[in-house]
Amino acid sequence: MVSQMLADGRRQILDILGPGRLLHASVTDVADSTAETLSPTHLERRKLLDPLASSELVEAVLLMLRRAQHHATLLGRKTALERVAYAVLDLADQFGARVRGLAYAEVIFRLHLTRNDLADWMGLTGETVSRCLNALKRQEIIGFDTPEIILIKNLKTLEAAAGGDRPSLVARGTHPATHP
């Protein structure tokens, strides 16, 4: 998780990095920016000498940029429900696994964020996030028994609720989408 903190305690989470994502120091070396883990994490250092790694780095920074700009549009112009729907979709892309026994369009994944984390990511409050998640649940679009494990029951409707436009904003990395 990459986040920024304002002097008075307001926090904005800038990005959630799932398996396979790359992180460059230039992102965290800005004043008031920090990176933290939200779950047990395996980190690898990339050497910059390797030209392959260098292009990999440029790709990673450009991905961060595209995600940051898309996120800005979301924060500036989307409603609470659209934001929460989008957060679920993005986390599903990054952490989701297609599971045997689920219908084709169903995805299940573990939220590594609390409601308040989601709020600080989406520019909302924890209460609003909770209300939106439960609204989606009542509409049978998603499901959860414990607050941590989210099941997407109707992907198409969820994407519609997110407001449509969702360009591919995941790492094209070689990492398989397996994660506890």
Next chain:
Amino acid sequence: MVSQMLADGRRQILDILGPGRLLHASVTDVADSTAETLSPTHLERRKLLDPLASSELVEAVLLMLRRAQHHATLLGRKTALERVAYAVLDLADQFGARVRGLAYAEVIFRLHLTRNDLADWMGLTGETVSRCLNALKRQEIIGFDTPEIILIKNLKTLEAAAGGDRPSLVARGTHPATHP
């Protein structure tokens, strides 16, 4: 101006590029993203073969990223007045010129954006931007006789109104800050 458009017409301006800023195609080649000029503009193409230009490019992309992340924090966590104050400061940094005859802390510059452009940049509406600008004007923090020419009369107070934290987010370019 770099902006994104949603299917239903909502627009988010992602960044305003003043003199000396660099723009890479990867920013505009994303779906629904466009770049437009708001004033007569002089463009130069940079060759990538030159290793100097290459590092220049990486710098420019990293600047875009830092600005985008800072902007996300602004959109997600700041009030209307803070946003408008920040917009004035950022435009002053990019377009402002210290003018003879003005007090030390005074800066004057031309807004190349309408109130609605500012609104689409700051995630607000034109009416709210107008109200905030006039509030700042009533407090003698800024001044304007025509809507286009903005004078910063009290920089310190304006920075306070913007919510404080404002890391250097301008191009360290070689361009002098002269602009019509």
Next chain:
DNA sequence: CGAAACATTGACCGCACTCAAGGCTGGTGG
């Protein structure tokens, strides 16, 4: 002079925030 685009201002409204109460879960110590 007239039209179009932009800016300003006011009145009202609604979405998301605030505040508060209550429930659930997991961890700790008697």
Next chain:
DNA sequence: CCACCAGCCTTGAGTGCGGTCAATGTTTCG
């Protein structure tokens, strides 16, 4: 084993900031 506690989630009631709608003023330009 259970009482207690802390943290998180959920839900409701009420508020307020910023949005919406509308009227008017201003500037520009043909």
